[in-house]
Amino acid sequence: MSVQISAADVNKLRQQTGAGMMDCKKALIEANGDFEAAVDYLRKKGAKVAASRQDRESNEGVVIAKATADGKRGVVVELNCETDFVAKNADFIALANKFTDLAIENNPASLEDLLALQIDGQSVSEIIIENTGKIGEKIGISKYETVTGERVISYIHGNYRLGVLVALNQDIAGLEEAGKDVAMQIAAMNPVALDKADVDTRTIEREMEIAKDQIRAEGKPEEMVEKIAAGKLNKFYKDNTLLNQEFVKDSSKDVRKFLNDTAKDLTVIAFKRVQLGS
Structure with a gap:
């Protein structure tokens, strides 16, 4: 004999x-009215949904960046889903915040x-897995980054699409305003490293090769190639390393000078930039 399931029972489980x-x-x-068994059934269904969607692309989502109450540590978490519709849902954003708070x-x-x-x-x-079943889309955390310092500033840009x-x-x-200005600089200019010494060797070698090929294509004599390439590499450092970048809000100074003008010897010791889907 089948158990009668009332609308109130369904709503309670929902x-x-x-x-x-x-x-x-x-x-x-399926659970003959047993609520615990019904919850288990739904969780198992969610697991099946998650497994069946492993081949789906989940390039939408949200990026949440937060600092601890004492400002000494920060975390950034990227929670992905398949569609922009889900990414804009308040419950999905709340879930991402919950995971970030846990971190x-x-x-x-x-x-x-x-x-x-x-x-x-x-x-x-x-x-x-459970929320994959509820939402009906593949979801997952793709990135988790953290930094520590004497003071950590967090910044979220573009409707949760980029965190710094x-x-x-x-x-x-x-320092809050200065830190936010630097965070916005990082969001806009996407530096590859903090300073010249932090650029990895492979990137330097690639930039030098590209520069040399360009110079040779311009017909410059071989004895000038190294010198001109070194100049191009310095330009690369200026454009792509944070402390040497032209400060977006005041082009008369670089980021290093802006920080030192804010407070003597103030500088950035680390940064993280997480962009949705990249």
């Missing part, structure tokens, strides 16, 4: 799980460690 009405009704029927509280060493952390007895991985962390070497009054 409120409890966030799953769709028809999915909740089917789960209660702020627990300081996991890696993305794998973040996925293993628990909220109300469920790991982040399990919560992702800036770690400063000093913590004195009035």
Whole structure:
């Protein structure tokens, strides 16, 4: 004899799980009205949905950047989904914030460690699988970055599409605005490194080769190639390393001078820039 499932029961399960009405009704029927078994059924269904969507692209989503209450550490998390529609949903944004807050509280060493952390007895991985079932799209955390410093400033740009962390070497009054200005610089100008010494060898070699090929194509004599290429490399450093970049809000100075003018010897010691889907 089949158990009668009332609309009130379906609604109760829907409120409890966030799953769709028809999915909740089917789960209660399959579980003969047992709420715990119905929740398990929905979670298993979610796992199946997650598995069946592994080949789907999930390049939409949100990027959340936050700093700890004491301003000494910052984290940035990218939570992805398949469509812009889901990315703009308040519940999806709240889920991304929940994962970011968890990272702020627990300081996991890696993305794998973040996925293993628990909220109300469920790991982040399990919560992702469950929400894949609810939402009907492949979702997942693709990036987790962190920085530490005397003062860390966080910045979110473009409706959660880009997050920046800036770690400063000093913590004195009035740094918030300067830190935000540098974060906006990073968002806009996308530096490849903090300073000249931080550019990796492979990038330098590639830039030098490109410069030399351009110079030779212009017909310059071979004895001038190295010298001109070195000049082009210096231009690359000026355009692409944060402290040497022209400050966007005042082109008369670079970022290094802007910081030093704000407070003596103030500088950036680390930064992270996470752009959605890149």
